[in-house]
Amino acid sequence: MASALTFAAHGEPEDVLQLQQDDASGAAPLGPKQVRLQLIAAPINPSDINTVQGKYPLKPLLPGVPGHEGVMRVEAAGAEVSTLRPGDRVVPLLPAVGTWRSSGVFEAEGWHAVPEGLPDDAAATLCINPPTAVCMLEHFVELKAGDVVVQNGATSAVGQV
Incomplete structure (x- = not known):
């Protein structure tokens, strides 16, 4: 059922x-x-x-x-x-x-x-937070080898990804 x-x-x-x-x-x-x-x-x-x-x-x-x-x-x-x-x-x-x-x-x-x-x-959490994190890193700033990303308040799954 x-x-x-x-x-x-x-x-x-x-x-x-x-x-x-x-x-x-x-x-x-x-x-x-x-x-x-x-x-x-x-x-x-x-x-x-x-x-x-x-x-x-x-x-x-x-x-x-x-x-x-x-x-x-x-x-x-x-x-x-x-x-x-x-x-x-x-x-x-x-x-x-x-x-x-x-x-x-x-x-x-x-x-x-x-x-x-x-x-x-x-797998169950693959579709919302990981793509959001990738989008933030690939579409909001152009990162180059050696760049550092500082994140404040990384308590969400986006922050963990």
Whole structure:
């Protein structure tokens, strides 16, 4: 049985999130370009909380499932899916896909396989903070060999990356 945290209205998570059970999602046939995914891990980011509150710039259709990041395992792939195979661990390429669910059916083009050697916790948090850190270092200043970067307040995952 699949389950998901859902919200039908914006508000404080403890007031609006509900755990929903779905008996049919595991049996639904896949479209030719879809994959059935099983959750491995999904973090809770401030952006997730802000999405539920309605304060984040991206506003998924309601009712919705929160979760911008996570790592899932491909359980099955549609007939036309050539980039992902059952057993692959995948991360979302798009924001607000709703990773706070035990499983789901998604369009394969919205997911990317990650290397087997990458730990699950690193894969689950791969899509928001690491690209932000890379963007800051590559697009805001031209760094050269020997340059030093000083960062103040590196308590977030961006700072750690």
